[in-house]
Structure formats: C-alpha cells, structure tokens
Amino acid sequence: MRSFLGKWQDELKKTFTGKADEVPDWVPKLAEGDDPGYHLPGSAVWAVHGSMSPIVAGIRTLLMQSLHPGALAGVHEHSNFREDPLARLAATIRWIFTVTYGSKAAAEEASRRVRRLHEPVQGSFVDNQGTPRGYSANDPELASWIHIAFTDAFLTAHQLWGGRIPGGPDAYVREWAQAGRLMGVPDPPISEADMRARLDRFFRNGDLRVDSRVTETVDFIRNPPLHPMLRPGYRILFAGAVHSLDPNYRRMLGLSVPRLGPFPLPVRLATKVVLVVVRLALGRRGPSELAARERLRRLGFVEAAGRGLVELR
Incomplete structure (x- = not known):
C-alpha cells in the first residue's frame, strides 16, 4: 500500500512541477529579492492560490x-499543448506563483518573459459575423x-x-488585478x-462561440494524457470544474453535471474529498510559499496575530 501511495504522490508532484523528487529551479529563487512583493501573507491572493x-x-x-475564437486560434496555431501539455501547465504555474509569492521585480520579469513569448503568437480568425480579424x-x-x-x-x-477569503471576493479581484x-x-x-459584468458582456x-476546435479542445481537457x-x-x-460553470457556458460547451438517472451525483462533495487527499499528499504549504516566507523573514517582516504582516524596525 505504501509503495502505491508513494508512486501516486510522485506522479502527482511530477504533473505539477515536472519533477517528483525536487522542486523546479525557479522556486528557490522566490526567496531572493529586496521587496516583499505585490501580495503578502494574509492577502486574498495568498488565501486563494x-x-x-x-x-x-x-x-x-x-x-x-x-x-474565445482568438484565444483558441493562438493555442491551436502556436502551441504544442497536444504533444507536451504538462510543459504548458508548468509554465503557467511558474508565472502564477511568481506573481503571487515573488518580489515585485521577480513578478515583473516573469510577466515580461511571458509577454515576450507571446510576441510571435499572431494570426487571424473569422468572427461570428463572418468578418476576418x-x-x-x-x-x-x-x-x-x-x-x-x-x-x-x-x-x-x-x-x-476553499476557505475564507480575507476581505471577501472583492479583495481577491482587486488584488489579482x-x-x-x-x-x-x-x-x-x-x-x-x-x-x-465584463464576463457577461463577452457572452x-x-x-x-463553439466550433470543431472547441470540441477538440474540450475532449483533450476531459481526457489529458x-x-x-x-x-x-x-x-x-x-466534473467539479463542469459543476462550477455558469449554466450558459456549460450549455455552450456541451457539458453537463453527471447524473444517475434523474439524480445529480454528489460532484461537489467528491471534488472536496479529492482536493483533501491532494493536500495531504503535497503538504499544507507549498515550496513557493515557503520560499516567499524565507524572503520576508530576511527582509525583517513577521506575522503578528491580528495585525497581519509587520515590518520590524
């Protein structure tokens, strides 16, 4: 049993980081930098991410x-997501965690890097009115x-x-802006x-729109390698992701919440159980957060009960 659980844990880590036995080389660098970053312990972004x-x-x-046909065209015409989806996942995780936990300089450089990689991602598509764009x-x-x-x-x-969001949903949207x-x-x-409101405006x-490319993409997301x-x-x-979708988008994508006859399956509860198991396998605090806390301690910041992050003078 322990051998199976160990292998499962290794495969889980490899999926998210590309490595089962060590953290990616960019993670320890989050301990570097001379400022606390855009987001701090106790923030809505730290709570969610x-x-x-x-x-x-x-x-x-x-x-x-x-x-969005423009976004999807870029993925299909300029990405190798079919051949190496985990590489794209790892790159996305690197950007998210660097902006979340890194210094301001690290977050800005990571974003510039992604934008440079995006520069050749250009092309054209026909919109829903038949106009080339x-x-x-x-x-x-x-x-x-x-x-x-x-x-x-x-x-x-x-x-x-998830749990409570410090400051509520508005705080997360404002901070992640x-x-x-x-x-x-x-x-x-x-x-x-x-x-x-802005999301609904696109709709x-x-x-x-939904076309053959969307169908192909959804099938791939449903059954990744x-x-x-x-x-x-x-x-x-x-199934949890499908459950979370607004019904308008769920219908557009041709997806539905699993049911047993007329009764919906307990997808929300089952998803919670899986996430708890993953948390036990990966640990309460990830290596990116630990590296950020190391940087903050070096800069003289400590967490004070009821006062959030405090800089020692």
Whole structure:
C-alpha cells in the first residue's frame, strides 16, 4: 500500500512541477529579492492560490478560455499543448506563483518573459459575423478575456471548495488585478460585480462561440494524457470544474453535471474529498510559499496575530 501511495504522490508532484523528487529551479529563487512583493501573507491572493481549489480552477479556466475564437486560434496555431501539455501547465504555474509569492521585480520579469513569448503568437480568425480579424496574444482585448476568465474561475472554485477569503471576493479581484496590469490588461476589474459584468458582456456581444476546435479542445481537457494512477481523481476534478460553470457556458460547451438517472451525483462533495487527499499528499504549504516566507523573514517582516504582516524596525 505504501509503495502505491508513494508512486501516486510522485506522479502527482511530477504533473505539477515536472519533477517528483525536487522542486523546479525557479522556486528557490522566490526567496531572493529586496521587496516583499505585490501580495503578502494574509492577502486574498495568498488565501486563494495557497489552497487546493486552483487545481479545479485551472481546468475551468481552460474550458472558459477556449470559448474565445482568438484565444483558441493562438493555442491551436502556436502551441504544442497536444504533444507536451504538462510543459504548458508548468509554465503557467511558474508565472502564477511568481506573481503571487515573488518580489515585485521577480513578478515583473516573469510577466515580461511571458509577454515576450507571446510576441510571435499572431494570426487571424473569422468572427461570428463572418468578418476576418487579426489576433495577438498580447492584444489588450484578448488579454482582458484571459485575465477575466482566470479570475472568475479561481474565485468561483475557491468559493465552492476553499476557505475564507480575507476581505471577501472583492479583495481577491482587486488584488489579482495587478497580475492583469502586468500582462497588459489596461483596466482590469477591481470588484466581483464588475468582473462578472465584463464576463457577461463577452457572452452578450456574441464574442464567444463553439466550433470543431472547441470540441477538440474540450475532449483533450476531459481526457489529458495523465498517468493511469491519476485519471480517476482527475475525472472527479473535471466534473467539479463542469459543476462550477455558469449554466450558459456549460450549455455552450456541451457539458453537463453527471447524473444517475434523474439524480445529480454528489460532484461537489467528491471534488472536496479529492482536493483533501491532494493536500495531504503535497503538504499544507507549498515550496513557493515557503520560499516567499524565507524572503520576508530576511527582509525583517513577521506575522503578528491580528495585525497581519509587520515590518520590524
């Protein structure tokens, strides 16, 4: 039994970091830097990104982002996600955790790096009115869609499966708006209501659609090339992501919450159980958070009960 659990734990770590026995080389660098960063212990961003709900949020984000034909064209025409999906996952995790836990300089450099990689991601697609349109991964409108779909997914998943958010949902949207600015979003939403309204605007304006590319992408997200030991848990997490979707988008994607005859299956509870098991396997605090705390201690910051982060003078 221990041997099986050990192998399962190794495959889980390898999926998220690319390595089973050591952390990626960029993680210890989060302990470097001369400023506390954009986000601190006790912030809404640390609460959301330090939980297990982002695992479900990541699946939901991919499903939502696939609905924009410009975003999907960029993925299909400039990405090797089919051949090496875990590399793309690892790159995304690196950016998220660097902006979350790194110094301001590290967050800014990580975002510049992603934007440089996005520079050749350009092309054209035909919109829903039959008009040819150009796309660029760094285009502000497209960056806005990516940011809003991400923020919506991470907030919703945490509301379903995470704990308390310091300052509430508005605090998370407001704090994570900084990540949008770093990625070229000119006016990211700073409240939950604003974020939902902008998301709905994409839907009402007819900017989103489902075609053969979306169907292919959803099939890939539903059945990624994971190790066989991880597939049962992933199926539950995928069902959780589908459960979390707004019914409008769920219908667009042709997805439905699993049912046993007329009765819906307890997807929310099953997802919670899987996330608890993953938390036990990976530990309460990840290596990125530990590296950030090391930097903060070096800079003279300590956590004081009831006072948040305090700088020692």
